[in-house]
Amino acid sequence: MSEPLLTIKNISKEFSGVRVLNNINIDINRGEIYGILGENGAGKSTLLKIICGIYTPSAGELFLAGRKVSVGTPMEAKALGISMIPQEFNLIETLTVFENIFLGSEVRKGFLLDKPYMREQTSNLMQELQTDLSPNALISSLSVAQKQMVEIAKALVHDSHILIMDEPTTVLTIHEVEILFDLMAKLKEKGVTILFISHKLKEVKRVCDRILILRDGDQIGVEEVQNVDEHDMARKMVGRELNQTFPEKSFPQEEVVLQVRNLNITNLLTDISFELKKGEILGFSGLIGAGRTELAESLMGLRPKNSGEITINGEKVDIQSPLDALKHKLGYLSEDRKGKGLLLNFRIPENITLISLKKYTRWFIRKEQEAESTRNYIKQFNIKASSLKSELEFLSGGNQQKVYFSKWMDTDPDILILDEPTRGIDVNAKRDMYHFIHSLVEAGVSCIIISSELEEIIGLCTRVIVMREGRITSEVSGEHINEEEIMYYAAGLN
C-alpha cells in the first residue's frame, strides 16, 4: 500500500476536563475495512464523531491523503468525502427512495426538479449495489435492511470514499447481514474505505482487515485481524481474561408453569403450542419477522389473538391487557428499550417503580421508599449512574437495560419474557445480564428468552424453540442446541 488515506495523529478529546480519548494514532488505507473495538464508553463514538466533524478534537491532527484537514462540521466532512451511516436512519418515510437519496442536493432543470435524471442515477446506483430496489419505492414500504441500503446509496451519491458504519448489523437479520457484507466487499473493491464498529466480534473477525482496540479512551493496539482471534479481541477490550461469559446451566423443575395451546393470530402466528417449566430458561430462536415478539406481546395481552388457550400454573387464564398479565405475575422486557420500555426523561426511581407503584403508595407515593428500593437495585445489578436523580437518557445502553430489568423485577414476576435482553450493550453488561437471569431461575422464576444472537441462546438455554414465519418449526434441547441445527430450522432448509 502506498500513502494512507486517513491519518489520525495524536488525537485527544476532553469534555469539561474529563479525558475521553487519549493520544490516538492510526493510519487507515484506501480500500480497507477498519474495525474499531471497545466497550461502551471506551471512546469509539467520540473518535468517530471527531472524524465526521461532530466534535472538534482537543488536541491532534487529521490528515486526508497526506493533506492536513480540519473537519469542523458534518457538512465539511461530507465535502471531504466522509459519510456516516447512522444507526437510526435519517430517511423521510413518506418520500421515495430517489427523493431521499437526493434530499438537500436535488438536481434541477431550470426551476423544476429533474426527476428523470435523479431516477436514472438512483437506478444506476442500485444496479451497482446489485439490488433490485426501485427508485420510486416509498421508504415506509422498505425493510430495515433496504433502508440501510438507501442510506449507503445516499453516501455514495455524494462521492464518499470513507464510510463510517456504527453497528450496522444490529438491526439486520442473518440473511440481510450477508447481503451487507457482500456489499461491503464490493465497496472495498471500488476503493471505498469503511470504518466498522460492532459489538459482535465474530463479524469483526470476518469482515475487517485491521482493528483498533480502545479501552477507557486509550489506544490499546492496532492488529491485523488475521493475527488475532475473538478471544484475544475480547481480552484486549476488557483488559483482563473474560472467563465464563455464561454461567453454568441450571436445570428446570418438573412443574409446568405456562402452557400455550394452539395460539393463532391471523397472518402472524399459526398454531403455537409450547410449555414452560418452573426455573427453566426457554429460548426462542428464529429470524427477524418469525413472530417471536408478536407471540410475546400476545401473551402479555398487548395483541388480540384469534384463538388459543393459555394456562398458568394449571389455571386457564384470559389475558386481555398487560394489567391482566401482571396479575398472573407475567413480565415482559421488550426488545425496543427506548420506544416501549423506559421513559427517557424520567429519573431512575420513577422508571423502576412505574409498574409497581401501588407498592409504594399509601394515599400518596412514598418517595423515600422509592429511593430506598432504587438504591437496592443499583447495588444489586451494579447500575452505574451519577445519582438517583439522573434522567435515563444520560445512562449508557447497558445501564438502561439494567434499569429496565429492575423495573420488571420490582413487580416480582413468576414468568419473565426477555426479548433481545442484550441488544446494543457491551461485553461486561452482557455478562452481568446473563448472571442476573441465571440467579433468577435459580430462585424459581421461569424465563423465556427471545434472541437473535445464537451464541446467547446456546449459552443460556436448556431448551430452544425455533420459529419461522409464525410457526414453531422445531424444538431442540441438550446437545442439539447448536448453531447448525438451529439455523437449519430457522431458515427453513428442510
Place this chain on the structure above:
Amino acid sequence: MNFQAVNWNQIKKIDFSKYTPFIALLLLVILSAIGSEHFLKFRNITNILRQVSYTGTIALGMTFAIVAGGFDLSVGSMTAFVGVIAIYTLNYLGAGADAVILAVLAAIVLGSALGAVNGLIVTKGRITSFIATLGTMSIFRSLTLYVSEAGEVISQNDLYPEIGGGYFLNIPFPVLIFLGLAVAFHVLLNNTPFGRHVCAVGANQQVAVFSAIKVKWITFLTFVITGFTVGVTAVLLSSRLNSVSPGDAGIFFELDAIAAVVIGGTPLSGGRGTIWGTVIGAVILGIINNMLNMLGVSPYLQGTVKGLVILIAVLLQYKKS
C-alpha cells in the same frame, strides 16, 4: 477531579431551566412596582389575583390535559354553557342557600360531564384532542346561544353573588378557591400514582401501555379534570356578575389557560409539568394586563403583548431542549 465543573453545571441547570417562570415573575413584580406606585397595594394585588383566578383555575385542569399529551380548546365555550345552565338551574330552584348549593353542584357535575364527552371523543373516537375539542368548542357555544336565545341570563337569587363577590380574611373567594385547588392539584400531580401515570402517558404512550398503565382511562380523566375546573370557573364567574352573557362569556379562555400553562414551563409536547408553574404563568398574564391598564396602554394592544409573552415563553423552552 472535576467536582467544580460538575457542580457548576448542575447549579446552572437547576436555576435556569426549572425556575425560569419564577424568575420572570419576580422581575415583572419589581418592574411593575417601579412603574406604578399603586401596583403593590393590597387591593391591587387581590384584584389581579381575582382576575387571574377564572382562567387560572381552568389552567390548573388544562395542565393535566397538556402533561398527558392532550389539549382542550373547548373550555371557553364550556364555561359559557355551564354558566348559563347553572343560572337556569338556580332560577328554577328559587331562592335560598340550598338552591345555590344544588346549582353549584349541578355546574360542577355538568362541567365534569362535558369534559368526559371530550375525553370519550379523544379516547374512544381516536380523534386528536386538537380537532375533537375544536369541534366541541363550536358545539358548546352554539348550544349556549340556543338555550338562552342569545339573551343575557340573569340570576334571581340574592345569595348567589356572594360566592364570586365574597371575601374571607380580605381575600376574594375565587382567589382562595384557585389557590386551594392549586395545592390539591399539585399533590395530585406529584404525589399520587395517577399523577405519575399522567406524566408517563404524555412522555411516551407506548411505554405507558407496555407498563400496564390504562392509557385511555388516564387520558379520559385528564379531560374530566379540565371539565371539572371549567365547572368551578363557571360558578365563580357567573356568580360574580350574577349573570352570563352567552355570546361573550369565556371568550379566549382557552387561549389564556393554555398560555398560563406554557408560560409556567410545561411543554406542549407533554410528559412533564408543574402546577406551581401554571399558577405563576397565570399570575404573570394577570400582572401584564394590570400594568398595561395602569400605564394607559390601549386595550387593543394588550393582545399583542400577551401574544409576545407566549412566543417568548415557547422560545425559551426551545432553547432549553
